[in-house]
Amino acid sequence: MDKITIKGAGFKLTKPRLAVLDLLAHDHLPKTARAIWQSLGSRFNLASVYRALHLLEKIGLIFQETTAKEKYYYLAKQPHHHIICRRCQKIECVPCHHDFSKVKNFTDVSHQLLLTGLCPKCNK
Amino acid sequence: MDKITIKGAGFKLTKPRLAVLDLLAHDHLPKTARAIWQSLGSRFNLASVYRALHLLEKIGLIFQETTAKEKYYYLAKQPHHHIICRRCQKIECVPCHHDFSKVKNFTDVSHQLLLTGLCPKCNK
DNA sequence: GAGTAATTGCAAACCATTTGCAATTGTTGG
DNA sequence: CCAACAATTGCAAATGGTTTGCAATTACTC
Numbered sequence: 001m002d003k004i005t006i007k008g009a010g011f012k013l014t015k016p017r018l019a020v021l022d023l024l025a026h027d028h029l030p031k032t033a034r035a036i037w038q039s040l041g042s043r044f045n046l047a048s049v050y051r052a053l054h055l056l057e058k059i060g061l062i063f064q065e066t067t068a069k070e071k072y073y074y075l076a077k078q079p080h081h082h083i084i085c086r087r088c089q090k091i092e093c094v095p096c097h098h099d100f101s102k103v104k105n106f107t108d109v110s111h112q113l114l115l116t117g118l119c120p121k122c123n124k
Numbered sequence: 125m126d127k128i129t130i131k132g133a134g135f136k137l138t139k140p141r142l143a144v145l146d147l148l149a150h151d152h153l154p155k156t157a158r159a160i161w162q163s164l165g166s167r168f169n170l171a172s173v174y175r176a177l178h179l180l181e182k183i184g185l186i187f188q189e190t191t192a193k194e195k196y197y198y199l200a201k202q203p204h205h206h207i208i209c210r211r212c213q214k215i216e217c218v219p220c221h222h223d224f225s226k227v228k229n230f231t232d233v234s235h236q237l238l239l240t241g242l243c244p245k246c247n248k
Numbered sequence: 249g250a251g252t253a254a255t256t257g258c259a260a261a262c263c264a265t266t267t268g269c270a271a272t273t274g275t276t277g278g
Numbered sequence: 279c280c281a282a283c284a285a286t287t288g289c290a291a292a293t294g295g296t297t298t299g300c301a302a303t304t305a306c307t308c
Contacts, residue, residue, distance in 0.1 A: 012254060012305050034295080045257045050296065066190050071295090083227050092228050103207050104216050106241035113237050117230035136274050136285060158264080169288045174265065195264090 009059040016048040021056060021075070029091055030065055030072030030082055065112055083115035087122040133183040140172040145180060145199070153215055154189055154196030154206055189236060207239035211246040 006013050006021075019040050024031065031039070037049040053073050056062045062075045065082065074082075081094040100111045130137050130145075143164050148155065155163070161173040177197050180186045188197045189206065198206075205218040224235045 007306095014255065014305070016256075046295095047258080047297075048256055051255080064192060066192050068188060068190050068195070071192070083230050083233070085230065086232070092230075094227055100239055103218060103239055103241065105244045106207050106209065106216075106239070107244075107247045108210070109207070109239055109241035111237060111239045113235060115224055115227055115230070115233055115235045117227065117233035120229045123231050131275095138274070138286065140287075170264095171266075171289080172287055175286080 004060050006056075006059070006061070011055060011059070014052075016044040017052045017055065019044065020049060020052040021061065024056075024062055024073065024075035028075055028093065030074035032070050032072055036073070065114065067114060079110075079112070081113040081115060083117055085119035085122055086116050087118060090119050090121075092119075128184050130180075130183070130185070135179060135183070138176075140168040141176045141179065143168065144173060144176040145185065148180075148186055148197065148199035152199055152217065154198035156194050156196055160197070189238065191238060191240075203234075203236075205237040205239060207241055209243035209246055210240050211242060214243050214245075216243075 002008065006017055011017075020036055023036055023039055033050055033053055034046070036053070037044070037046045040049070053062070053064075057064055057073065062073050063079045064071060064073045066072070067084070072082075076093075078096075080096045082091050083094050084091050094113075094115060096113070098111065098113070100109045103109050126132065130141055135141075144160055147160055147163055157174055157177055158170070160177070161168070161170045164173070177186070177188075181188055181197065186197050186199045187203050188195060190196070191208070196206075202220075204220045206215050207218050208215050218237075218239060220237070222235065222237070224233045227233050
């Protein structure tokens with residue numbers, strides 16, 4: 001399996017797409033559509049950011065993760081997990097060590113794990 | 125720790141609240157606010173169903189789980205997990221065998237695991 | 249560099265969820 | 279059992295994130 005690319009997937013390499021991808025590649029932390037749009041200085045249209053995110057997710061370049069309140073997108077070699085501090089919202093990555101390939105006779109199982117807790121600072 | 129109840133938590137035992145609770149107790153499967161409202165024959169106002177769900181969740185009687193597309197509420201002795209068929213949306217319960225109490229120095233860690241796959245029928 | 253299809257920006261549309269408020273209801277004390 | 283009061287509901291309007299139609303623009307191919 002070759003490296004996934006926008007062009008390789010048959011889509012145009014446009015400014016909004018590149019900008020979104022660059023931003024997500026920066027620190028690999030999950031971000032909301034709106035946060036991404038703002039980080040890009042509202043340079044593009046919010047709708048275009050949404051469209052870019054959908055496309056990037058569809059071709060497998062980025063992943064998304066949904067909490068009760070927000071929907072996040074992140075770039076990673078492969079899906080891993082995140083732990084979010086309930087108090088200060090700090091997010092850290094958590095490697096995935098799970099194998100859920102066999103669950104209840106289901107096949108092609110994929111999973112999303114969402115962890116919340118109190119980070120060391122907020123725990124005091 | 126006593127059994128959690130609506131009255132015990134200091135709230136009124138009203139029709140919408142009881143109806144929602146009854147419905148969720150029926151099969152313990154996760155359901156969306158709208159589905160609950162429809163199952164109740166639209167007998168109550170959708171807003172009241174939302175308010176009932178928020179309250180029940182707040183006092184710890186029900187739990188919620190969010191996918192990319194939907195937000196579900198379910199009643200259970202304790203949070204467990206669900207696997208959803210990507211194709212027919214069938215949902216089954218999956219017991220929880222994980223201990224995430226210690227993750228990256230975070231404390232009070234709670235987790236939500238979301239599994240998707242193809243159920244035996246849809247796999248053919 | 250021109251031609252063409254894909255993509256963007258914008259504004260309007262959508263849709264789930266929330267909210268303000270007057271009317272109704274559950275609960276408590278008498 | 280009833281009155282009194284605060285909590286809760288129903289309704290309709292507001293909100294807010296996300297999506298969509300469409301004309302204008304852009305990326306890619308030859």
